[in-house]
Amino acid sequence: MDSKYVLVKSYYGLGGDLCVLLGAMHFAEKQQRAVVVDWSGGFYGAVDNGNLINEYFESPDFQAPSALRGRGLSIFPPQWINRIHLPPLSYVTGVDLTLSRPEEVPAGCDADCVVITRDSRVMHRRPEEFFSVAQSLRPVARIRDNIEETLQRIGTTRHSIGIHFRHGNGERKVIPPDPRWFRNRINARMRSLGVTAEDVTLYVATDCGSVVDYFRRYYPHTIDFTKLYRPNGEGAMHINRTDLCVQAKMKLADEALVDMYVLSRCKFFIGSRGFFSLFVRLLRGRMHSILYEGSRVFDNYNFSDIFYSIDRDPLLAPLLKRARQPIDGLFVNLTPEGRHVHYFDEPLHLIPAEKTVLTSAEILAFRKSITARRTY
Numbered sequence: 197m198d199s200k201y202v203l204v205k206s207y208y209g210l211g212g213d214l215c216v217l218l219g220a221m222h223f224a225e226k227q228q229r230a231v232v233v234d235w236s237g238g239f240y241g242a243v244d245n246g247n248l249i250n251e252y253f254e255s256p257d258f259q260a261p262s263a264l265r266g267r268g269l270s271i272f273p274p275q276w277i278n279r280i281h282l283p284p285l286s287y288v289t290g291v292d293l294t295l296s297r298p299e300e301v302p303a304g305c306d307a308d309c310v311v312i313t314r315d316s317r318v319m320h321r322r323p324e325e326f327f328s329v330a331q332s333l334r335p336v337a338r339i340r341d342n343i344e345e346t347l348q349r350i351g352t353t354r355h356s357i358g359i360h361f362r363h364g365n366g367e368r369k370v371i372p373p374d375p376r377w378f379r380n381r382i383n384a385r386m387r388s389l390g391v392t393a394e395d396v397t398l399y400v401a402t403d404c405g406s407v408v409d410y411f412r413r414y415y416p417h418t419i420d421f422t423k424l425y426r427p428n429g430e431g432a433m434h435i436n437r438t439d440l441c442v443q444a445k446m447k448l449a450d451e452a453l454v455d456m457y458v459l460s461r462c463k464f465f466i467g468s469r470g471f472f473s474l475f476v477r478l479l480r481g482r483m484h485s486i487l488y489e490g491s492r493v494f495d496n497y498n499f500s501d502i503f504y505s506i507d508r509d510p511l512l513a514p515l516l517k518r519a520r521q522p523i524d525g526l527f528v529n530l531t532p533e534g535r536h537v538h539y540f541d542e543p544l545h546l547i548p549a550e551k552t553v554l555t556s557a558e559i560l561a562f563r564k565s566i567t568a569r570r571t572y
Contacts, residue, residue: 207284211472219316241446272307358462363404366429401455429522
């Protein structure tokens with residue numbers, strides 16, 4: 197058995213955890229260390245032996261966290277000394293357990309066990325260096341079968357374009373991208389190929405079923421991996437799900453992995469700047485086929501007193517809440533004329549300044565302006 201280890205302790209979404217894993221694998225390969233993966237904590241299920249990652253990947257053969265217990269190993273970084281038994285998401289007063297990247301390990305570090313909790317910054321600058329290690333991950337048979345079945349649905353008779361559209365579906369801190377950005381990139385590629393929407397199969401990986409419906413209106417051969425989407429505005433598919441059993445959480449990870457691997461096999465890919473899309477890029481390795489890396493509008497949340505998200509508006513937010521109207525992507529710009537409601541950066545509706553109460557007809561007109569413009 198190897199005497200030196202890299203222990204992966206990450207607690208993010210699946211894309212983030214996979215990118216941390218690839219950075220750790222790349223580091224371990226150069227240092228000739230064995231990789232131990234601790235994905236405990238509950239996002240994607242749990243298994244009795246603690247070796248959750250082997251439920252999803254059959255190779256490489258990762259060791260379970262239990263392999264390190266009672267060994268008296270020397271540890272780097274020092275904040276993990278006497279703490280490697282803790283789950284990845286742990287809070288210790290005065291100690292930050294999350295800051296440990298591969299490139300921050302000192303040259304010549306001789307610790308028996310190096311704990312990695314964050315992605316490698318090199319991965320973002322030189323993703324091509326991680327292609328081979330990404331390809332070494334082999335999903336288990338049930339996931340491979342779903343990948344192949346989905347690829348058969350996509351077929352080979354049309355140009356395939358895969359998109360990752362992280363919508364949020366009502367997550368408080370996620371503002372979805374404007375779908376027109378994706379359509380513009382898709383349409384530009386169709387023009388360059390001299391084809392129409394009938395000649396394209398669009399594969400949509402998303403967390404919101406209405407996003408699939410939106411793209412299907414413009415591209416008739418739009419497909420997705422069949423999954424149980426949450427109702428509009430009900431929140432994330434994966435994060436903070438207290439309503440799911442262990443088996444259901446594991447199924448969610450299966451679905452996400454199928455999406456990632458299918459996107460990696462589409463001829464063209466349109467992604468975002470999140471870890472989900474980064475992992476797809478690392479799997480693809482064909483950088484010329486990346487059409488667009490989407491960026492969320494207003495993703496720094498540094499709004500002002502005259503430009504803010506609509507949930508802060510004392511007049512409009514209660515109205516939309518009572519109507520169960522999802523509010524993501526909606527902003528208010530205050531001017532002397534009144535409240536200019538925007539969908540991202542596009543003016544959508546004006547509520548005159550003198551209005552402190554809206555009639556039923558005015559509320560209806562306001563809501564119609566929203567539903568006429570957004571994805572749902």
